[in-house]
Amino acid sequence: xxxxxxxxxxxxxxxxxxxxxxxxxxxxxxxxxxxxxxxxxxxxxxxxxxxxxxxxxxxxxxxxxxxxxxxxxxxxxxxxxxxxxxxxxxxxxxxxxxxxxxxxxxxxxxxxxxxxxxxxxxxxxxxxxxxxxxxxxxxxxxxxxxxxxxxxxxxx
Numbered sequence: 782x783x784x785x786x787x788x789x790x791x792x793x794x795x796x797x798x799x800x801x802x803x804x805x806x807x808x809x810x811x812x813x814x815x816x817x818x819x820x821x822x823x824x825x826x827x828x829x830x831x832x833x834x835x836x837x838x839x840x841x842x843x844x845x846x847x848x849x850x851x852x853x854x855x856x857x858x859x860x861x862x863x864x865x866x867x868x869x870x871x872x873x874x875x876x877x878x879x880x881x882x883x884x885x886x887x888x889x890x891x892x893x894x895x896x897x898x899x900x901x902x903x904x905x906x907x908x909x910x911x912x913x914x915x916x917x918x919x920x921x922x923x924x925x926x927x928x929x930x931x932x933x934x935x936x937x
Contacts, residue, residue, distance in 0.1 A: 784853070784860035787891065787900030787928040795887045800851050801911065803881040804839050812843040839876035844920045848908040851884040852924075862899055862927040874917035880910040882919070889923065893930075900928045 813823050821828040822838055829837040845867070876882070890903040908920040 784856055784858035785928070786860050787893070787902065787930045790888050790891050790900075790902045790928070792888050792891055795885055796852075796855050798851050798855055798884045798886070800854065801881055801883050802847060802851065803912070804843075804847070804876060804878060806837075806878045809837070809839045809843060809878060812840050812846075816840075816842065818842075834875055834877075836877060839878065839880070841872045841876075841920065844872065844876045844882070844908060845870060845922060847882055848884045848906055848920055848922075849924065851882070851908075852886050852904070852906060856886060856904065857926055857928065860929045862929060865901065865925040865927055866923075868923040868925070870920075870922040872920050874910070874919045876910060876919045879912070880919070881912040882908050883911045883916075884908045886924075894927070899930055902926050902928050 809823060813819065818840060820840070822832060822834075823840050824837065826837055829835070849867075884906060886904040886906050888902060889905050891900055893900050903923055903925045906920075906922055906924050907918055909916050910919050
């Protein structure tokens with residue numbers, strides 16, 4: 782278990798996640814297949830070539846899901862009770878096949894639950910395409926989790 786307990790999070794703390802992933806055409810295709818999203822902008826090269834992007838885009842929900850997954854080891858691996866919400870999701874720049882994604886999380890809020898046995902932590906998550914010259918921000922959102930406290934770990 783590598784995740785943080787409620788007590789370990791500090792408002793203002795930024796966590797630079799070491800893991801990165803280069804998104805492949807296969808990743809995007811499989812995600813679209815699993816979620817039954819057959820949007821031609823994600824899957825049809827000829828269709829996408831005639832759009833303002835000129836090529837297929839990676840499914841934005843895959844980008845967001847990947848960003849969450851990358852954050853898990855340093856934030857909530859083994860210390861989470863539940864994900865409570867994903868808010869303020871934005872995709873300010875497109876993601877293309879071959880983009881390598883880097884993620885950082887900044888703790889923006891934390892509070893104990895009313896019974897004092899757990900804590901609610903909100904993190905602002907940002908994903909960047911690091912292989913591009915200007916390393917654009919490609920996805921950002923707020924993730925709120927219900928976190929274990931050390932003293933109540935066995936109660937979970």
